[in-house]
Amino acid sequence: MVLLRGLLDVLFPPLCHVCRKPVPEAGELHLCPDCRGAMTPVASPCCPVCGIPFGTEGGIDHPCGDCLTAPPPFDAARGALVFAGPVQELIHRFKYGHKVHLRRPLALLAVEHLTPFVRGVAPDLIVPVPLHRVRLRERGFNQAILIGEVMARHWGAPLLRDTLRRVRPTAPQVALSAPQRRENVRGAFSVAVPERVEGRRVLLVDDVCTTGSTLAECARVLRRAGVASVAAVTVARAP
Ligand SMILES: [Zn+2]
Ligand SMILES: [Zn+2]
Incomplete structure (x- = not known):
């Protein structure tokens, strides 16, 4: 073969x-x-909490101002690649051009860059950021589930598809400021069967992290449901 x-x-x-x-x-x-050469891995120096790259040459990792003033509800978040150039193009075609086969290179790039981080987290469960059913109907698939399926195989943790739910439709985050994004997703998620996540180490998965407000809101409801820990990975991280 x-x-x-x-x-x-x-x-x-x-x-x-x-x-x-x-x-x-x-x-x-x-x-x-x-x-491949035009794709920029998220590298040090970055914030060890939210994973935002500082975009400077050299220097050591240190918490960013936002994480110091208001620590996020997740333990740590990491993106594999900077959301720009060919990475941005692939994600755009995957999500809006319905090229679902692109989940494979996108997920494998994340696996290539984020496996050491995920080994450190040692998740019991992988939880995709959910879409609201209206958005799911429009798009036909949840990109986080498609990517999460490939990650789950590589990282050897089961994917929990329908426990975290988006119970309120939200406006697209793209045009919103950071405070507007937080407001937009507040109360948008719920955990359907808390017993499934209670006491477990959870790894949230999404395609892109911009300000981290969606991941933070998901982490907040997972914490309320009693998870032992919650970390997050995305294929791309906005610079
Ligand atoms: Zn090429
Ligand atoms: Zn930070």
Whole structure:
């Protein structure tokens, strides 16, 4: 099987998911070296709590001002890659262009960069950030579930699909300021069966983290349901 796939890759090299150039050594990701090189991993120095990169050369990790003044309800959050360039393009096509197969490279990029962090968290459960049923009907899928399924296989923790629920529809966060985002998601989530998460170490999963307000609100209701700990990972982190 592996040999056959190797032969097929030589005869018909897969195309790069971003630029559509043939990629002879495609591996699992199907991204060409140029597009991979244009993706920026979230690197130190960053905030060890919310994971925001400080965007400076060198320096050590230290809590950001926001986490110092108002510690978030999650223990820690990390994004794999900076939300820009080809990463932004892939996520946009995945979510709004209905290219559901792109969940695989996106999730594998997260696995590549975030496995040490997730090993440290040692989650019992992986919980995708839910969509409201109206949004789910519009989009046809929840991107966090699709990505979470791939992560769950790699990280060996079960994906809990329908315990955390979005009970109130929310406006898209894109055009909102940080305080408006917090207000927009307040009271939007609930835990359907608290016994399923009580006392467990939970890893929240989403595609993008911008200000962290959605992850924070999810973490808040999970804490109220009695989780032992809650951390969060996203494929991308806004710079
Ligand atoms: Zn490419
Ligand atoms: Zn922070």
